[in-house]
Amino acid sequence: MSDASAMPEKAREVLDLLLAGNQRYIPGAYRHPHQSPERRSEISEGQHPIAAVLTCSDSRVSPELIFDRGLGDLFEVRVAGNALGDLGLGSLEFAAAHLDVPLLIVLGHSKCGAMIGAAAGGEHEGHIGSVVAALRPALDEVQGHPGDLVDNAARANARRVARELRESEPLISELVAVGRTAVVAAYYDIDTGGVEILE
Ligand SMILES: [Zn+2]
Numbered sequence: 001m002s003d004a005s006a007m008p009e010k011a012r013e014v015l016d017l018l019l020a021g022n023q024r025y026i027p028g029a030y031r032h033p034h035q036s037p038e039r040r041s042e043i044s045e046g047q048h049p050i051a052a053v054l055t056c057s058d059s060r061v062s063p064e065l066i067f068d069r070g071l072g073d074l075f076e077v078r079v080a081g082n083a084l085g086d087l088g089l090g091s092l093e094f095a096a097a098h099l100d101v102p103l104l105i106v107l108g109h110s111k112c113g114a115m116i117g118a119a120a121g122g123e124h125e126g127h128i129g130s131v132v133a134a135l136r137p138a139l140d141e142v143q144g145h146p147g148d149l150v151d152n153a154a155r156a157n158a159r160r161v162a163r164e165l166r167e168s169e170p171l172i173s174e175l176v177a178v179g180r181t182a183v184v185a186a187y188y189d190i191d192t193g194g195v196e197i198l199e
Pocket residue numbers: 056057058080081082109111112113114115
């Protein structure tokens with residue numbers, strides 16, 4: 001979905017709702033919806049999230065806070081650097097195909113520690129190298145571009161992962177083709193709190 005105005009109506013509505021929540025979050029004018037004990041019982045028999053979010057594990061990037069939402073609203077996959085692996089893809093497929101989520105958001109962010117580590121290069125102990133390897137293509141893509149390498153790469157990575165999701169077969173590409181779900185890439189600024197839609 002490279003043209004946001006061409007998004008299916010339901011996806012557009014959800015995106016507008018989330019961006020409105022982000023506008024409240026930026027100045028601290030939260031409503032904290034859906035965080036009461038009543039909401040907890042309301043959704044105890046089943047979930048009907050309005051969107052799925054693939055974002056970084058970074059403790060500063062909490063989707064419910066950033067979008068001023070609450071329990072049962074967002075189906076989340078969080079992995080360092082919001083990289084897309086098989087388990088994450090399967091989880092997002094479940095959200096799109098079985099929970100009928102009309103919108104999948106890939107949310108990268110500024111000052112991403114995983115991207116900083118990947119940009120620094122060198123050896124990484126344990127399984128950290130797998131995260132770094134997943135982020136390398138985005139870093140290579142923006143090498144030599146003007147501006148901050150890490151933030152440029154985080155944007156490029158969100159775009160790349162969103163494209164990968166849109167094209168992933170057999171489930172999500174089909175749901176996107178029939179307009180049942182849409183995939184957007186977005187970028188969260190740790191300092192301002194703002195979420196920018198990339199594509
Ligand atoms: Zn990060």
